[in-house]
Amino acid sequence: MYQSSGWLDFCHADQPGRVGAVYTGSPARPEAGVPVTAVRSMGNSFYRWDELLTSRGLPSPGPRGLMTGQHWGYHTQVLHHPALTLDEAAAALLPELRRQADAPVTRELAGIEDRDPVPCMAMYLDDRTVAAFRRAGVTAPPVLLQLEAWIPVPDGGWEGYLDSLGYKRSVRVRRDRRRFEEAGYRVEQLTLDECCEEAGHLLACTQRRYGHAADAKAFAASFEDQARAMRGRTEVFLARTAEGRPVGFCLYYVWGDSLYLRAAGFDYEALTGAAEYFNVVYYLPLQQASGRGVRRMHAGIEAYEAKALRGGRLNALWLLDLSERSVLAGRDEEVAAANAQTLRTLVGESRTVAGALADPALAELL
Structure with a gap:
């Protein structure tokens, strides 16, 4: 890709x-x-x-x-x-x-x-x-x-993935999914060109949380360039509160038998502590992948422990x-x-x- x-x-x-x-x-x-x-x-x-x-x-x-x-x-x-x-x-x-x-x-x-x-x-x-x-x-x-992480997507869909994690880790993932669903977020599946401004805002929120200067408009413009260049291949999960406020997004690409995680951002002040990051960035894409012939998910660099706990091989x-x-x-x-x-x-x-x-x-x- x-x-x-x-x-x-x-x-x-x-x-x-x-x-x-x-x-x-x-x-x-x-x-x-x-x-x-x-x-x-x-x-x-x-x-x-x-x-x-x-x-x-x-x-x-x-x-x-x-x-x-x-x-x-x-x-x-x-x-x-x-x-x-x-x-x-x-x-x-x-x-x-x-x-x-x-x-x-x-x-x-x-x-x-x-x-x-x-x-x-x-x-x-x-x-x-x-x-x-x-x-x-x-x-x-x-x-x-x-190091880069690849998370295998085994046979058996979502349940097959959970089985591959072992008992303790699968219990954690199931609990994370349940907390996210009970929090009442509304998740939309979009293309990047439909949500560049919101994605730019959320990415800027994440950058500022970690002490980096961030220009939401510049991020949005870059996402517009990416959406235009990738010609409809972009896919986004966007999570909103029940009132419609965007709180998190994940941009990814499905290419051949692989799913590539590309970018993510969250408005941390609006989160309720319902494992939003792991749900939007890992679990939702993995559930999506299991029904599309994807055999592995490219989770990229850094945050190694979080990825390893979710089945990533480094x-x-x-x-x-x-x-x-x-x-x-x-x-x-x-x-x-x-x-x-x-x-x-x-x-x-x-x-x-x-x-x-x-x-x-x-x-x-x-």
Whole structure:
């Protein structure tokens, strides 16, 4: 979904002229492709590779260059024709990405002088994609950025999901659902273009709750851009009080066999303490997914314990320097130590989060 033309159109509206793609094959029959972004400055701090590396005590090539990936979504995939393996796609794309990094248009967009090397940084890759690029010849070790949660949607619909949680967790979920239903909220299922202003207001409420500056009108305008770019693919649960006051929303996309949670916001002053967040963001989408052939829900980064308690499995997301002469090459031990520290910070003291790590090799870093 985050590599779709609609999503890249949305990213392009935010960074005009800087978002595109590198592909192999012909325009009529592309064989492999991946989004790219020419970076001069980055508004989204989660994508500022320079700060992310230096905060881990690792060397950085500087803040400008060519980024493999788009600057919203925190999930970058290589797309390829079914006749190709992921390894073959990565091997074909790697030299093209390096050539694009050194191209005059990239230098101009990123503001890098002709004599200086242009970094080629891939952001938010999963384990399989990292391994494919490494087998293709990337020498730099991967740097752990975040964990992402995928919640399986088992057979049996909603009841099948509850059974998969085990007794104690399913009791908690049932209690949360009952409290929400008894609170008397009215839930509407809408498209984003029908509720941009309300979604912008609710997202601003959440941002302010956590101490961030927030402009409701700017959020609403961004949602309008997203609704226009995604061409009717947006879906929203909007919860109101009995009097009609909007109190919470969740924006999501159904794409293939996956449901992607994208954004959520709540007017916390209007809530009654009826597990509104968990109902609107997790339970309602999961109930929706079970009847539409969806096999898993992408719950994204952060809030790991809440997601793990609701069946989420946690996978690593990595930064990988694809540059031919990476500043990270040969620093495997330093990077491994930084990755272990990052994972310990992300997991904290939570046994629930540690137990939800999908990769046993990742758990060994703890």
